[in-house]
Every structure is written in structure tokens, then in C-alpha cells.
Amino acid sequence: MGDRFAGVTDTSRPRLLLIDGHSMAYRAFFALPVDKFSTTSGQHTNAVHGFISMLATLLRVEEPTHVAVAFDAGSTTFRTEALPSYKGTRDATPEPFKGQVPLIKEVLEAMHVPHLEKDNFEADDILATLSSQADALGMEVLVCSGDRDSLQFVNENVTVLYPVKGVSELARMTPEAVRTKYGVEPHQYPELAALVGETSDNLPGVPGVGPKTAAKWINQFGSLEQILDRSDEIKGKAGESLREHLDVVRLNRQLNHLLTDVELPFGPDDLKVQPWDREAMSTVFDALQFRTLRERLFAMHPAADDDENVGPSVDVTLEDLAPGLLEAWFAEHDQRPLGLDVAGRPVPAGGDAWALAVADGPASAVALDLTDLSDDDDRALGDWLSDPTRPKVVHGGKSVWHELASRGYSLEGVVFDTELAAYLCFPDQRSYDLGDLAERHLHRELTPLDTSNGDQGALDLAVGEDSEGGRLAVRAAALTDLAEVLRGELGDRSAESLLTDLELPLSAVLVHMERHGIAMDVDYLRELEQHFGELVAGAAGAAYEVIGREVNLGSPKQLQEVLFEQLEMPKTKKIKTGYTTDAAALADLFVKTEHPFLKFLLEHRDSTRLRQTVEGLLKSVADDGRIHTTFQQTIAATGRLSSTEPNLQNIPIRTEAGRRIRRAFVVGDGYETLLTADYSQIEMRIMAHLSGDEGLIEAFRTGEDLHNYVGSRVFQVETSAVTPAMRSKIKAMSYGLAYGLSSFGLSNQLNIDVKEASKLMEDYFTRFGGVRTYLAGVVDEARANGYTATIMGRRRYLPDLTSDNRQRREMAERMALNAPIQGSAADIIKVAMLGVEKEIAVRGLKSRLLLQVHDELILEVGHGELEELTALVREQMGSAADLRVPLDVSVGTGSSWHDAGH
DNA sequence: TCCAGCACGTA
DNA sequence: CGTACGTGCTGGAT
Numbered sequence: 001m002g003d004r005f006a007g008v009t010d011t012s013r014p015r016l017l018l019i020d021g022h023s024m025a026y027r028a029f030f031a032l033p034v035d036k037f038s039t040t041s042g043q044h045t046n047a048v049h050g051f052i053s054m055l056a057t058l059l060r061v062e063e064p065t066h067v068a069v070a071f072d073a074g075s076t077t078f079r080t081e082a083l084p085s086y087k088g089t090r091d092a093t094p095e096p097f098k099g100q101v102p103l104i105k106e107v108l109e110a111m112h113v114p115h116l117e118k119d120n121f122e123a124d125d126i127l128a129t130l131s132s133q134a135d136a137l138g139m140e141v142l143v144c145s146g147d148r149d150s151l152q153f154v155n156e157n158v159t160v161l162y163p164v165k166g167v168s169e170l171a172r173m174t175p176e177a178v179r180t181k182y183g184v185e186p187h188q189y190p191e192l193a194a195l196v197g198e199t200s201d202n203l204p205g206v207p208g209v210g211p212k213t214a215a216k217w218i219n220q221f222g223s224l225e226q227i228l229d230r231s232d233e234i235k236g237k238a239g240e241s242l243r244e245h246l247d248v249v250r251l252n253r254q255l256n257h258l259l260t261d262v263e264l265p266f267g268p269d270d271l272k273v274q275p276w277d278r279e280a281m282s283t284v285f286d287a288l289q290f291r292t293l294r295e296r297l298f299a300m301h302p303a304a305d306d307d308e309n310v311g312p313s314v315d316v317t318l319e320d321l322a323p324g325l326l327e328a329w330f331a332e333h334d335q336r337p338l339g340l341d342v343a344g345r346p347v348p349a350g351g352d353a354w355a356l357a358v359a360d361g362p363a364s365a366v367a368l369d370l371t372d373l374s375d376d377d378d379r380a381l382g383d384w385l386s387d388p389t390r391p392k393v394v395h396g397g398k399s400v401w402h403e404l405a406s407r408g409y410s411l412e413g414v415v416f417d418t419e420l421a422a423y424l425c426f427p428d429q430r431s432y433d434l435g436d437l438a439e440r441h442l443h444r445e446l447t448p449l450d451t452s453n454g455d456q457g458a459l460d461l462a463v464g465e466d467s468e469g470g471r472l473a474v475r476a477a478a479l480t481d482l483a484e485v486l487r488g489e490l491g492d493r494s495a496e497s498l499l500t501d502l503e504l505p506l507s508a509v510l511v512h513m514e515r516h517g518i519a520m521d522v523d524y525l526r527e528l529e530q531h532f533g534e535l536v537a538g539a540a541g542a543a544y545e546v547i548g549r550e551v552n553l554g555s556p557k558q559l560q561e562v563l564f565e566q567l568e569m570p571k572t573k574k575i576k577t578g579y580t581t582d583a584a585a586l587a588d589l590f591v592k593t594e595h596p597f598l599k600f601l602l603e604h605r606d607s608t609r610l611r612q613t614v615e616g617l618l619k620s621v622a623d624d625g626r627i628h629t630t631f632q633q634t635i636a637a638t639g640r641l642s643s644t645e646p647n648l649q650n651i652p653i654r655t656e657a658g659r660r661i662r663r664a665f666v667v668g669d670g671y672e673t674l675l676t677a678d679y680s681q682i683e684m685r686i687m688a689h690l691s692g693d694e695g696l697i698e699a700f701r702t703g704e705d706l707h708n709y710v711g712s713r714v715f716q717v718e719t720s721a722v723t724p725a726m727r728s729k730i731k732a733m734s735y736g737l738a739y740g741l742s743s744f745g746l747s748n749q750l751n752i753d754v755k756e757a758s759k760l761m762e763d764y765f766t767r768f769g770g771v772r773t774y775l776a777g778v779v780d781e782a783r784a785n786g787y788t789a790t791i792m793g794r795r796r797y798l799p800d801l802t803s804d805n806r807q808r809r810e811m812a813e814r815m816a817l818n819a820p821i822q823g824s825a826a827d828i829i830k831v832a833m834l835g836v837e838k839e840i841a842v843r844g845l846k847s848r849l850l851l852q853v854h855d856e857l858i859l860e861v862g863h864g865e866l867e868e869l870t871a872l873v874r875e876q877m878g879s880a881a882d883l884r885v886p887l888d889v890s891v892g893t894g895s896s897w898h899d900a901g902h
Numbered sequence: 903t904c905c906a907g908c909a910c911g912t913a
Numbered sequence: 914c915g916t917a918c919g920t921g922c923t924g925g926a927t
Contacts, residue, residue, distance in 0.1 A: 555923055556908055575908080582909060609910065612921065636917055640913085647919045650912035658911080683913085739915035748914080810914080818916040822913090826917095854913040854917085 016134045016268055017064035020123045020145035021071040021115060024167060025051045025104055027146045029097045031166030031804035036783075039289045044096040048103045048288060050804065054144075054167040055113070056297050059273075062142055066134075066271040069108055070126035071101065073117035079255050103288065110281040112274035114266060121262050128153050128258035134268040144170065148193065149256050154178055154186035166804035183215035191224035194252035195242075205252065206245045208238050224253060292786030296799045298492070316362045316477045318470055326366065327380035333360040334384065337391035337415055339479030341434075341472055343449050344406065346399030348514035348628040353403035355468060356381075359476035367469030370407055381409070388412040393479045395419050395434045397504075398633065401511045418479055420503045421486040423634035424495045427796055432634055438478045441485045446478060447471045493795055502792070503633065506830050509837045509849065510631045510641075517626035518648070518850045518858070519668035521896075525618050528660060532611035539607055543600035553604050556581050562597070569593055610657055617664065620646045626668065631852070638819050639794045639826035641852060649853045653901070665897035671846075671860045673893045674900040677873045678856035679829070680888045681706055683738055686791070686824045689883040690778075693770025700885035707731045713767040714760070733764060737771065738821045740814030775817055782816040790823035791881060792831075825855060828881045833857065835876035845869060858897065866893065 028050025037046035059067070108115050116126050127143055127150060134141045135157050143150050144161040154160050154175055161170040171177065178186045195214040197205025217234070221227045227234075228250070231243050242249070278298070285294040321329060338360055344353030359365035368381065384390055385404065392411075394400050396419040401411045422432040435446040449471055490496045544550045547566065551558045559581045563569045570592060572585035579585075583605065590598040620627045632642040643649040651665075652658025667674045679685075684706060688696040699709040704719060711722040711730040722730075729750055736746055747757035765772040782788045783802060787795040796819040800812035833849060836857065840847055846862030847869045857877070861869050870891055877889045894900035 552923080554909095554921090557924070577907070580908085605909085609921095613911075616920075632918090635919095638917060640917060642918050643912095644919065647912085650910085650919070652911060654911085736915055739917095741915045744914050746915090807914095814915065815917095822917060825913090856913085 013138065013140050014065045015062065015140040015142065016066040016068075016130070016271065017058060017062060018127045018130055018141065018143045018145075019055065019058075019067075019069040020127060020143070020147055020150065021051075021069040021104065022101065022123055023146035024054065024144060024163070025101060026097070027163050028054065028167045028804075029094070029100070031168075032802070034096050037802075039287075043103075043288075044100060045103070045288050045290070047097055047100040048107065049290060049293060049802065050167050051104050052107050052290075052293060053296075053799075053802065055111075056293070057168070058142075058144065058161075064142065065273055066139070066268060067113050067273050068130065068266070068271045069113060069115040070123035070130075071105075071115060071117040072123050073119050073121065077120050077122055079122070103284075106284050107281070107288075110284050111276050114271055116264060116266065118262060118264065121259065123147075124149055125259040125262050126264065128260045129262040129264060130268055130271075131158055132260040137268055139268060148198070149190065149258060151178055151182075151186055151189040152256075152258060153260075168803055168805050168808075182211060184218050188218055188223075190253060190256045190258075191218055193256055194224060194249050195227075197252065198256070204248060206238075206242050206249060208241045213238055224249070289784075291784055292799065292802060295786040295797065316359065316365050316470075316474050318365050318367060318473045321366050323374040324376045326368070326377040327383075329364075329366055330358075330380060330384050330390075333358075333364060334390045336360070337393045337480060337483070339476040339483075340392045340394050340400065341476040341479065342400050342403045343468065343472055344403035346396075346402045348402050348511075348630060349517060349622055349624065349626075350628075351402040351406045353407050355472055357469065357472035357476040358384075359473055359480065361480050362477045365473035365477050367467075367473045369469075386410045386412050391415040393418065393483045395437075395475075395479060395482075396432075398507045398511050398514075398631075401508075402514070405515070414504065416483040416487070417499070417504055417507065418482045418486055419634055420507065421483070421490055421499055424498050424503065424794070425486065425489045425493060427637045427639070427794075430635070434475055434478065434482075437482055437486075438475075441489075442478060442481055444478060444481075446475055449475070494793055495795070498792060498794055502827070502830055502834070505834055507633055509833050510633060512837070513849050513851065514628050514630060516848055516850055516860070517622065517624070517628035518860075518897075519626050519666050520617065520621050521664050521666045522618070522621055522625065525614055525621075525664045528664065529611060529614045529618065532607050532614060532657075535607035536604060536611055539600045539604035543597055543604060546595075546597040546600065553601060554608065559601070563589070567593075567595060567597065569595070606655075606657065610652065610661065613652065613661060614664075616646050617661070629851070636826075637796055637815075639790060639823040639830075640854060641826070643851075648851055651897075659898055662898035662901065663896045667895050668860060670863075672863045672866060673861045673895055674850075674897060675847075675859045675861050675866070675869065675873065675891060675893045676856055676897065676900040676902070677859070677877055677889055677891045678902075679825070679877065680890055682825045682828065682855050682887070683821050684734055685883060685885045685887065686821050686828075687734075687738055687771065687774075688885045689791075690820060690824070691768075691770045691774030692884065693768050693774070695768045696771060697885055700888075707734065710734060710764075710768070714763045729760065730764075733760060737764075737775065738818055740817040778820060779813050779816050788816050788819040788823075790820050790827050791883075792824070792827040794823050794827060796823065824881075828887070829855060829857070829877075832877040832880035835880060836873055839872050839876055840869075843868070843872070845872075858900070861893070 025047045029047035032046040032050045034044055034046050037049050038044050105115055118126060124147055127145065131141050131143055131153050141158040142161055143158065146163050150160050151173060154173055156175065160173040162173050163169065164171045175186050178189065182189060182192060184192050192211060192214045195206055195209050196211055217227050218224065221230060228246055231239065231246065234242060282294065319329065338358050341357050342353050343355040345351045353370050355368065356370055357365055357367040368377070373381070386409065390413050392414050393416045394414055395417065397414045397417045404411050418434065418437060419432045422437055438444045438446050449468065490499060540553060543553060547562055551562055553559065557577065560578045563581065564571060564579060569589055572579045572589065583602065586598050586602055617627065622628055627646065627648065629643045629648045630645050632644055635642045652661055685700060688700055695713060699706055702709065707727045707730045708719050708722045711726045712719040714730060715722065715726055732749055733746060743754055743758040743761055746761065747754040750757065778788065782798055786799065787797045789795050798812045798816050800808045801816060803809045803812065829852065833852060837849060845865050845868065847859055847865045849857060849859050851858040857873065859869065859873065874889050874891060878887050881887065890902055892900045892902040
């Protein structure tokens, strides 16, 4: 009866990762600041951290099947016997580095990564031996080493990863890369090094001979041997110098030759990547006080990896169900949550669904053609779907809902959503494709569905290999297993409640909002399109006249030509492709030159933009005269929603012309009015709450204008004496602080000296010291924990906080400053949305939520419900969180979004 | 046809 | 050298 679906096994070649332990640890030591990586007992850990972090990245990015780390053993080798001063410069091992190598070995043991060392040999010899053995076995080899001698064994199968900067940036030294950089073949590198010398090994070369000369000689004579034999043919000073140092070169060559026949306890085959001993790792990491790194590693390799039972393939038993038997199948299988997957088009109002699969794990699954279902089965399916007591696991429930709605089904009883769960666990990913998740967490490969079209009626739902029904069933079967793994991941992060009590119920609210959409005044929108179109044409014509030719005003490239070549204006800020032509720069140029072209260009930009927005909206109006946006619930790493197709969260408001667009969003037939409700200064309130700064808290309790109040404290004047200029500086700074603004950035934005900006920030922090303490604390805590958290415990992992790349680290620091604030605001409005929706339902009101714009809700008000709804919305939004400051909500109403705004 | 880069709208 | 997003255009690569 059942049919087997074989998983796809990895057919790629085995890949061996070899690491030079000592050289990479040494690099890590110098890449990371010692003072930021020490345990409370005084043990330095920067080299350990950097090394393990690098190893983790390599394991993730390169996905080796085999791995080993080699260390130097003892201080004497056959090389020091030949030349006692060999590596003499390394005698002065820095004090804080000592003792870190044994710690690295401890971690490696816990990770079940073999490490090798052998008396009298260097790590390089071990690597060379393993590398040549693996190469002979047909393996792909990656050698991570900071020792250039290793370049000699690079070939088509062997790549050296050589640290460029710190240990986070590795250059892939392929044969091609070696040739490009050194001008010789990889196997000739030691000949070149013998001539040039190697300072890090304390090997002097031929004075006056650098890499360029050495490469030239090697290419000219073919080999080092020839160069030495025929050294008398080389003219000039360099030749003379060479002849005086023949012995040095010979010795160098003897020393930098790596052995490939060291006897080792393991061969490449014995180095298979093993599951980690997570308990042992926890113990070592606890001792080292590496909370971040532990989280990062465990997040990267979920617990499922340890489960030997999860193989690379899974067999799903797809039942060949005769018509009319669906009800019986459900009766037999819905004791526990069933996986549900649908093939369709998840468009709000206007979607479609053509096939569906339900699975009780891999044991039993059914696939259904929704276009051709018997009446009995249709009823059985509808009953099961709409029954809240029969639990389901879905992936992206919001989409599933839209798909099913197109065929008149409703969906209730979703107890787990793998997409939402994955988002809560790994919020920085950009997508949560079910196939990717199954691969990562279940080690199971899913064949993607054919999303091109439904080709209704011609569905291949036969029970057979590789049918669409089979693929759907495999996906549905993966859901319940994936849910179990992700439930564990959620537990590790204390995020179960965020899923169950926040995101999951919220997705139902979003479904309703998307389905309702917002009514548009299409005739008015067309007038606007016409109007803005005329403005565009006028501005373009005027601009062309000024410069005497027609260019594409929408092309930054052509504009640069006009501005900086034809009109010879002063250069603006540099960008990748030349000089910026953004609005700020153009405005700046206009102040300097007063050239009328700039004025027309800016007008053209504005009008084009507005016309574009209007056109986009017109195209999005559905048959019901409304726009149904899609709210993305798993995109923003901070926890915010986003809006697409179209984006209704960036409708203009700042300029009068822009606001006219908001008049096109209107109350729909059968409703009384639109209502907007927004939180005022919610982010600053959260800042006040989180920082506990008494001054800032007081500012909100007095009920005075926030920026005036803060301005009066910073500038030490009466509140009434705060000028608009002062107020706007304060406003920019207050918000800037929540984004990790620097004094440089502030000065840039306010067009003031860096000195003045620094002074401003200093004065601010003098009056609001709690804010400074908080901001510094956030970053420190995030560095220690590995993540930031919102007031509801939503985490954002920021591994780059310990990066040795300054740019990345500082970027992560700014994210760490912003994430708790932006994310807490997102949490709060989500809670408010649940409250509003629930209260509307409880009271049986007709009013409904339509849109959310981060700190604002837009509702459509049923007739006679305005007063009750206003109070309800105020109450729910105001009580969505219990902060040390009140949550202020302002409400407006009107027949358009513009009129309802404030 | 796809992609990077630029520009710009919102909170 | 201020966070979080989505969209549309250009121009070069494919």
C-alpha cells in the first residue's frame, strides 16, 4: 500500500579540514583584545575564544566531513637541531598567551575534534602528511594555517586558508591565488622563501632579494637548484649577494621542506566529524565564561545533531486512500498534532489552493487533490481543519490560511508554526524555507514543490515516487518532527511563550487584517497620478532647458556627469560609483551654487517618487476596491512586522504633497469612519523604562513636551526658553542614542562641529546619567550573553560583538543598542493588537483592525461603535505593558487616513 | 533576465 | 561613522 520516498544522500566528496593549532591560536591572540577576554579568576582567554570561534565558523561555512587540529610538540625538532636559532624570535611567548593552548585542547576534546602532535615535528609536518594522504584518497583538503610554508602543498585538491586580518578573514589560497600573489607555482614557494627568508621563523634570506626578484629568478632558471648552480650568470648586486649566501639558501630550503611521511596514529579516514559532547562543552565553556560562544555553537548545531536516529533520509508512508475514507483516516490519526502542508498561492483575498497533505509523522500521510474531492472527503477535511480541538502543525500558518480560505475552508487549532518558531530562535535569518530547516535540523532533504502554477485538474497525486502528492506528504511529515526539534530550541531560549501567547495568535490577527484590506478612493488616486505626472514633466522640461540637453534624471551615473563634469560643481560625499547625488547632497549643492538645475532636479525626484507611490497603490487595488497588503511576521530581526505588496508602512506623511496620498485611504462602505491610534514616543519611554533614569522618567510623568523638557535640562534654561532649534537638536540626539549614534554622526546630521556634538552629548549624559549607564551596560551584557533581549524576552543573537573586525563589531554594538528598544516597542504593540482584537470579539463589535505601522494602529469603525471602540483601543494599547512610565496613546478619527491622523 | 548599487519613503 | 524595513530604477553582466 505505502510508498517509499528515498531521501537524497550527499554525494559530494569527503572534505578534510586541517588546522595549524599553534599558528592560528597565536593569530587569534593578537587579533582580540586581552582585557576583554579574561575570566574572573584572571585566566586570559582571548586566544581560546578567537580560535574556537574561527573553528565554529569554518565548520559551519565549509561543512567539512573530516577535521583535525595539529599542534607543535616540545621545543626541539629536527630543524632546531640543524639550526639552533630556528624560530628563535618566538622564544618570547607573551605571558598572557601561555596556558591558552591546553585550554584550546580541552575544548577540542569536548567537541570530539582530534588534535595531533608529535615529538620532534612541527604542526606543519603533520598537516603536510595528512594532506598528502587525504589527497591520495581523493578527498578535498582545506588547510587553515598562518604559516606560509604550508603554501607548498597547495594543489587542485588542497586549498590553504591563510589569515589576512585577525582570524575572521581567511584568504583562499588556491594554486591560482598562489601564482597571482607570489608569481610562482605552489610547490616552488619554499624555493622562493629560501631566497627571501622568513622573519617569523627567524630565517634570514639573501640580503637585497625580495619576493619579486626571487620569483623572477625561479621563473628564469626553472628551479632553485638551477639558480644555485648557475648563480654566476646572475648580474648585479643581487647576484653578488646571492653568491655570498648560497649556504644560507641551502639551509633555508632544507628547513622549510615539509615532511609528508610523519608516522601518525590516525589517517584521514579516522578524522570523521563527530557529534559534540555538549555536556563536556558546557563544562569547559562555563569554566572559561564563554556564554556567547556556547550559545552560538549550540544554535549552529542544534541538539538533533546528537540524535543518531535521525538519518539523512526518511521514508514516508503515503496512503492510497479511496474516496470517502478520509474521515476514518482522521479518526485514526488525530490523537496527536498532525502536520499540514498546502500547495497553493498564499495571496490575501485572491489566493488559491490545489493540493494538501496531512501527515502523522512519517508513519502515515495522505495527499489530496483539492480540485477533485468527493463530497464526503470535503466535509471530513473541512471539519478537521475548522476544529480548534484537533491540533495541527503548519509552516507559515498565515499563508496556509489564505490558501485554504480560497476554497472556503477555515483553519483552527494550529498549535505550532515551524516558521514562527524558527524566526524566534534565529531572528537574523532572511528566510525560513521549510526545506532549509529540514536540512539543517532534521538532516533531511525535501524536494521543493512546483510553485509555478496549479495546473488544476492535471495534478499528479498518484501514490508514486516523485509525485507532487509525495513531495507534499514528505513536507507535511517533516513538520511534526521539526516542531519537536524547534520546541527544544525554543525551550533553550525561554521563547515558548513568545510563540504560543504572542506570535501564533498574532498571525491569526494578521490574517484578518490582510483579508479585510483597506478601502481606496481610486478616482482620487487617478487624479493624483495625473497631477504628479504633470509635475514630473514640468520639472524635467525645466531641468533640460537649464543644461541644454536631455539626460535621464533618474540615473545617478548621468547626473554625476552633468553635475561634476558639465557644471563643474564641488564634489559631494564619495560613494562606490563616484559621488553621491542624494537629496541631502543636492540640497547642500544648491546652497553653495544656487544653480537652478538642482532645484528642478529635486522637484523631479519628489514628484517622480510620489507618482511612483501612487502608481504602485493603483496597481494593488483588488477587485473589492481595497488594498490587501501582506504583513511579514518573520523578517525583521528586532521583532517588528514588515509590509509588502504593497508596503503600506512607508506611505508619505512628512510633506504636504505626500500627505495627499493618505487621503486616498478611506473608510469602506458599511463603516462609519477610520480611526488611528498611536503610541507617542514609545521608544523613548522604553529607554526611560529600561534605563531607569530618574530624569527621563520624570520627564514623562510631568506630561510636558518631552524634547522641551529634556532640552531645558541639557541647556539649563527654563522649559519655556527652549527654542525650536534647541528642541530639534535634542530630538535628533535622543533618538540617535537609541540607534548607537556617535558624536561624529550627530555632528554630521546637525551640521555642527564634532566638538559641539560631543559637548551636546556630554551635557545630555550629565543630566541623564542613567541613560549612559544603561547603554554601556546593554552592550556589555549582550557581549557576555551573546544576545540582547526585549522586555518580553525576545532575543537577538549578535555574535559579531566579539568579532576582531572593527567595522563588524561596531555595527553589532549599534544593533545591540537598538534591538531591545525597537524590539520592546514591537512586543508592546503586538500585545495591544491581540488585546484589541480579542476585546472587539468579546463585545461583538463590527469594527476591525486594518493596518499596523510600528507604533500606530488603523481601524475601521462600525456604525455607532466609535465611542466604545476609542475607549477600548486606548485601554488595550495603554495597558499592553507595565512600564515605569505611562504609555501615552493618541487617537484620531476621520473618513480618510489623512483626516484620521494627527 | 538577473543582480548590485543607489535613492528614498516610513517608524 | 544612526536602527529596522520595501520598492523601483539604472546599468552592467549574463
